[in-house]
Amino acid sequence: MRGRDKLGEQRRFFALAPGFVLLIGVFVGSACVRDVTEEDCRSLGAHLRAIWTAEAKFPQTATPSAEKAVAVIKSEGAKLEESVIVTCKRDYMGKPKASGEFSCLSRAKTYADVQACATIPEH
Incomplete structure (x- = not known):
């Protein structure tokens, strides 16, 4: 039994x-297969701004013109971040997160990596 x-x-x-x-x-x-959200776009913008800041050539001496240069570099970084967020919302939001260029940009560690992502075909 x-x-x-x-x-x-x-x-x-x-x-x-x-x-x-x-x-x-x-x-x-x-x-x-999670879709890209607005928060993902903000994270991508911050990530690419961090790459920009890490690779920017900041002046070595503290002069008035150097201070202006630093301000311009920081301002351009902020503009880049905003531009990335707007473009991300337009091009990627609601699409699968793991596909193509968005995924590549999220993993980029250098400006050269970012440029390489632009060559990825759309899915």
């Missing part, structure tokens, strides 16, 4: 297993 109960449990397990696997697949799949 005991062997029969074990056989019944195994059958129930195997009957439920495909549904469980499908459920896990839905959760994993939906997490991978």
Whole structure:
């Protein structure tokens, strides 16, 4: 009798297993295909501004013209960030986050990486 109960449990397990696997697949799949949100666009803008700031050539001496140059560099960084946010909202918002250029830009670490992302074909 005991062997029969074990056989019944195994059958129930195997009957439920495909549904469980499908459920896990839905959760994993939906997490991978998340669409770009406004917050993602803000994060991308801040990320690219950080790259800009890291690679900008700041003056080494403290002179009045150097202070102006620093102000211009910071101002251009802010303009870049705003431009990226606006462009991201227009071009990427509502589209899959993991595809193409958005994903590439999010992973970029240098200005050269950013330029390379521009060559990725649209999906």
